[in-house]
Amino acid sequence: MEAMKLTKKTVKTLETPYAIDLGNGFSKRMWKDKMSVDPSVFAVYNPTWSDAKVDIFEFEDGDPIIIGNHAKNLVKNVSQAMVSESAERYSSKQFRQLFLSTIAKDLRKSTRIPHLVTGLPVSHFNSRIDQLESFKGEHTFLFNGEKIYIEIENVHVLPQPLGTYFYTIDEDIDTGDSVLVIDVGHGTLDITELNGQAVVTDIGNDLGIKEAHNNVAALLREDFNDRTEFGSIGITEILEKGLKYKGSRISIREKYEKQLRAIFRNHFDLILAFITENKLDLTTYDNVIWTGGGSQELFDFIMNEEGNDNNHYIFIEEPQTANIKGYFAFGQAKEDEFNDTE
Numbered sequence: 001m002e003a004m005k006l007t008k009k010t011v012k013t014l015e016t017p018y019a020i021d022l023g024n025g026f027s028k029r030m031w032k033d034k035m036s037v038d039p040s041v042f043a044v045y046n047p048t049w050s051d052a053k054v055d056i057f058e059f060e061d062g063d064p065i066i067i068g069n070h071a072k073n074l075v076k077n078v079s080q081a082m083v084s085e086s087a088e089r090y091s092s093k094q095f096r097q098l099f100l101s102t103i104a105k106d107l108r109k110s111t112r113i114p115h116l117v118t119g120l121p122v123s124h125f126n127s128r129i130d131q132l133e134s135f136k137g138e139h140t141f142l143f144n145g146e147k148i149y150i151e152i153e154n155v156h157v158l159p160q161p162l163g164t165y166f167y168t169i170d171e172d173i174d175t176g177d178s179v180l181v182i183d184v185g186h187g188t189l190d191i192t193e194l195n196g197q198a199v200v201t202d203i204g205n206d207l208g209i210k211e212a213h214n215n216v217a218a219l220l221r222e223d224f225n226d227r228t229e230f231g232s233i234g235i236t237e238i239l240e241k242g243l244k245y246k247g248s249r250i251s252i253r254e255k256y257e258k259q260l261r262a263i264f265r266n267h268f269d270l271i272l273a274f275i276t277e278n279k280l281d282l283t284t285y286d287n288v289i290w291t292g293g294g295s296q297e298l299f300d301f302i303m304n305e306e307g308n309d310n311n312h313y314i315f316i317e318e319p320q321t322a323n324i325k326g327y328f329a330f331g332q333a334k335e336d337e338f339n340d341t342e
Contacts, residue, residue, distance in 0.1 A: 010110060011149055017115040017331025020102065021163070021324045022095070024080065025186025025210070025236075026293060027068065027102050028324040035321060036106060038068030041078040042098055049074065057101040058142035061093060067101050087124045090131040100139050103150055110149035115334050117327040119160040121183075121190045122202035132157045156334060159199055161192035163323030164291045166330050168314065177286035182271070183323075184294030186210050189271060191280070203278045209294025212267040219259055220252070239297065264301035288313050293320035 014031065021028040027040045045056050045064040054070040065071075071078045081095040089095050103113075116135065120128055132155060139150045161181040176196075183190040187208040193201040213235040220238075224245060239260075242249040253260065275282065282288050290298065290313065299315045316322045 011112050013112045017117055017328055018113045019117045019324050019327035019331055022099055023186055028321050029106055030324045030328040039072050041071050041080055042067045043071040043075040043078050055105050056144055059097050087128055090128045104143045104148050112151045114153045115331045116152050117156045117331040119158045119163055122159045122192050122199055123204045125159050129157050160323055163326030164289055165194060166326035167322045179287050180285045181289045184209055184292040207270055212263055215263045261301050264298055268298050268302050291316045291319045291322045295319045
């Protein structure tokens with residue numbers, strides 16, 4: 001691919017921060033007055049799909065790809081930007097291409113981004129921050145057959161719990177409160193004790209909601225073994241919207257209420273056991289914040305159904321996007337700080 005030469009007139013400057021949380025399960029982004037959530041998946045583009053209305057991305061070091069819902073809706077077996085060790089994903093070619101393709105998909109044109117904000121699990125922060133900071137600079141690739149130029153002037157990488165902290169600090173918690181953030185992601189569970197913005201303790205494992213989803217998928221295959229969308233990412237949509245089957249839509253929540261409650265209760269208990277094993281006492285914190293996409297399902301099937309006697313528990317509304325809203329708020333503060341110095 002030839003080097004791309006563009007003048008300042010052909011490259012627009014984004015007037016707000018661009019915040020991105022490229023998780024194992026879903027990609028969350030926020031810029032201007034927009035927010036978008038898509039599956040963190042991709043597929044190699046097949047030229048026979050030329051009639052499909054999809055965005056196509058091509059880099060020098062790989063085949064053309066499609067991403068997000070375009071890939072999920074068109075291809076049965078999509079890929080995730082994962083390798084055997086989750087921390088290694090940030091240095092993989094697949095992660096880098098998915099990260100840049102997602103930005104191009106959102107912004108649509110060659111763009112200069114003054115402030116990009118993203119995050120890492122606390123357990124990966126010190127060892128992997130360099131990989132995300134390396135997105136600073138100029139990037140050129142093909143977007144729908146034409147060259148696109150993305151210039152990132154500043155990259156701000158936060159420990160993920162700070163995204164939730166910045167999102168909740170004004171309305172739900174006071175600056176002097178002791179806070180424990182329990183982030184139930186797709187593939188990972190991250191638990192962080194905060195003293196203000198400082199990380200005091202962090203623990204984590206692979207108890208993301210994916211494990212519960214796999215059990216839901218096994219349950220559904222008993223009755224619908226001819227279906228193929230029972231991957232963990234597909235379960236999120238099925239739980240929310242129901243299962244399309246033979247011309248109708250079945251409410252999985254109603255049909256399997258007791259079984260689902262048992263599955264999510266078991267997963268909730270596994271999380272509590274992990275917390276206890278690590279000698280953390282939830283009753284000692286002013287606020288215990290449950291966030292991440294998985295916490296919504298735990299709330300729906302456990303806390304909402306069985307009641308919540310823990311007044312210091314905070315279940316974030318729309319928890320899947322809490323971090324990204326906090327990242328965006330951080331980016332706005334950085335922009336204001338930068339403008340004040342000019």
